Amino acid sequence: MTLLAAPAQPAEVDGVRVRVDSPVSGDVVRGRTNVAALRGVATAGSRPSRFDVMLVIDVSGSTQYPSGIDVDNDGEIGEQRQPLVRGLPSIRNSDPDDSILAAEVAAAKSLLVGLDPVRVHVGVVSFSGEIDPVTGRRRSPTQVDAFLEQALTGDFGRVAQALEALQLRGPSGGTNMEAGLKLAVRELSGATGTQSNPSPGAKRVILFLTDGVPSLPFGRGNKQDEGDTAAVLDAARLAKVAAAMVNVYGLGPNAISYPVAAEQMAAISGGLYTPVRRPGDIVSMLSGVSFANIDDVVAVNLTTRDMSGPADILVNPDGSFEGFVPVRPGTNRIRVSALASDGSRGSTEFDIVFKHQDLTDAELQAELERVRERNRDIQLLMERKRQEAFRQGERERQLEIEVEDQGGEEP
Numbered sequence: 076m077t078l079l080a081a082p083a084q085p086a087e088v089d090g091v092r093v094r095v096d097s098p099v100s101g102d103v104v105r106g107r108t109n110v111a112a113l114r115g116v117a118t119a120g121s122r123p124s125r126f127d128v129m130l131v132i133d134v135s136g137s138t139q140y141p142s143g144i145d146v147d148n149d150g151e152i153g154e155q156r157q158p159l160v161r162g163l164p165s166i167r168n169s170d171p172d173d174s175i176l177a178a179e180v181a182a183a184k185s186l187l188v189g190l191d192p193v194r195v196h197v198g199v200v201s202f203s204g205e206i207d208p209v210t211g212r213r214r215s216p217t218q219v220d221a222f223l224e225q226a227l228t229g230d231f232g233r234v235a236q237a238l239e240a241l242q243l244r245g246p247s248g249g250t251n252m253e254a255g256l257k258l259a260v261r262e263l264s265g266a267t268g269t270q271s272n273p274s275p276g277a278k279r280v281i282l283f284l285t286d287g288v289p290s291l292p293f294g295r296g297n298k299q300d301e302g303d304t305a306a307v308l309d310a311a312r313l314a315k316v317a318a319a320m321v322n323v324y325g326l327g328p329n330a331i332s333y334p335v336a337a338e339q340m341a342a343i344s345g346g347l348y349t350p351v352r353r354p355g356d357i358v359s360m361l362s363g364v365s366f367a368n369i370d371d372v373v374a375v376n377l378t379t380r381d382m383s384g385p386a387d388i389l390v391n392p393d394g395s396f397e398g399f400v401p402v403r404p405g406t407n408r409i410r411v412s413a414l415a416s417d418g419s420r421g422s423t424e425f426d427i428v429f430k431h432q433d434l435t436d437a438e439l440q441a442e443l444e445r446v447r448e449r450n451r452d453i454q455l456l457m458e459r460k461r462q463e464a465f466r467q468g469e470r471e472r473q474l475e476i477e478v479e480d481q482g483g484e485e486p
Contacts, residue, residue: 091369091421093117093413100425105432110399116194117394117413117421119368125277126195126366126393127227129259129319130183130234132241133285133326135203138176139167139246140286142326144355146181147172171245175326175354179284180242182361184235186282189362189391192229198262198271199224199237202255203248206296213249213291220291221254223262227271249296252289252336253306256281256314256321264317279319280366281346286326286354289336299336307336311343321346322364326354367394368416374400377408377424402429 095115098104104111118124141153153173156166168174187197204213204220213220225237262271263279273279293302314321321344323337330350341348351357372390374383381401388398400409407429412422 091117091119091413091415091419093372093411093421093423095411095423095425098425098427100427103428103430104402105430107432109402109429111402111407111409111427111429112397112399113374113388113409113411114397115395115411116191117367117369117372117390117396119394119413119415119417119419124194124367124394125274126280127198127263127271127273127277128190128195128280128282128366129198129200129227129263130186130238131200131202131255131259131281131283132176132179132183132224132238133203133250133252133255133287134176134201134241134244134246135248135250135287135290136246137250138179138286139171139174141168141170142173142175142178142355143353144178144358145173146177146355146358173355174246175286176242176246178355178357179326180238182284182357183238183282185358185362186364186392187231187234189389189395190231190393191391191395192231194395195366195393196227196229196274196277197225197231197234198227198259199234199241200255200259200262201241202251202258203246204251204254204291204296205247206249206291211295211297213296219254220248220251221258223258223270226269227262227273249290250285250287251291252283252285252340253292253303253310256283256307256310256340259283260310260314260317260319263319278366279317281314281319281321281344282361282364283321283323283337283340284326284357284361285323285337288334304336307340308343311340314344320344323348324357324361325350326357328352362392364392365390365394365416366392369394369396369413370416371414372396372398373412373414374398375410375412376401376403377410378406379403402427404429404431 097114141155145152151170153168153170156169200221201224202221205218207214224241225234259281262269263273265271265273288299289303289307290296290299294300321341323341325334325337330352334348338348351360369390372388383398383400388396390396407427410422410424412420414420
């Protein structure tokens with residue numbers, strides 16, 4: 076497979092850069108309450124401010140099982156039921172719209188909400204693999220096991236439609252992770268014959284969602300063979316050559332015990348592996364992913380010494396942010412600071428003039444609803460971060476137990 080070289084990165088000074096798009100310095104801001112709305116972008120280090128993101132979705136047969144949450148919000152949570160009469164097939168999911176696949180699609184659609192279509196282009200790849208019911212192996216050695224559902228685009232409406240069509244087709248077949256990863260790498264690289272047009276200088280990101288282990292292209296389609304794992308790792312090395320970072324999300328109760336291929340796929344490419352024990356949790360978790368390595372943004376009013384609270388500013392995956400800062404009538408000096416994943420910080424300062432303005436009841440109600448909606452989004456993000464901190468603590472605790480059991484010390 077011929078790949079284009081990794082995109083050239085612009086020569087930039089290392090550190091965290093913060094740009095406030097609204098309000099700009101000198102603006103007169105009017106409002107009924109003593110807060111001013113902020114909107115801007117934070118970027119870390121020499122990382123670009125443009126992103127090409129490929130969503131890679133597992134549509135294998137096992138994704139028909141329940142996700143553990145009410146994905147379709149119909150008041151019922153799909154569950155697996157055993158047959159009442161011996162010999163009858165079991166009900167794999169009492170509500171197919173609550174399946175793992177449905178959760179993957181809902182997560183991908185929720186991710187789109189926080190992205191800037193000018194700076195971020197998104198594509199969709201699906202993967203599975205047809206299995207011969209007689210031999211248990213691939214139906215054909217030349218079959219296609221991964222499909223480009225949507226080429227890279229800033230039209231998120233088209234991306235959402237592609238995701239919905241993917242869900243309507245439903246789950247089937249085995250799990251050919253290699254095919255899904257290779258196709259995503261090709262599209263991000265703009266290799267010959269691809270449909271995507273990568274953005275010059277954009278950071279390449281693959282978000283890889285799967286509920287199992289690779290069972291294809293080698294051997295029987297219902298189990299993992301050494302060749303299946305080796306194929307995935309070879310594909311991950313291609314991703315590294317193409318400067319495509321692979322973040323893998325393992326869905327299901329065995330997400331911590333099974334992920335040899337998934338963990339190594341992420342590690343080789345410079346990405347992260349995240350286990351998601353209850354598959355449905357991927358819906359809230361994916362919306363909190365950061366492409367820009369920006370963990371938090373805080374606004375301080377240097378004039379009043381007041382600062383934004385933990386639920387006042389929402390940071391989107393691409394580093395863009397929106398929220399509020401406390402103000403008082405008159406001139407206010409504002410500092411907006413961003414914290415990067417590596418602990419580095421950056422900030423910018425500007426002046427605004429705030430004046431009180433009465434709002435109509437309808438305008439006030441609309442403003443309150445907007446604040447409530449933003450707070451719900453931030454609470455979901457905070458919950459995801461609490462879950463990640465808990466999982467990290469559990470992994471460290473398990474490592475300590477293993478070291479104690481072995482009677483030695485951690486190297």
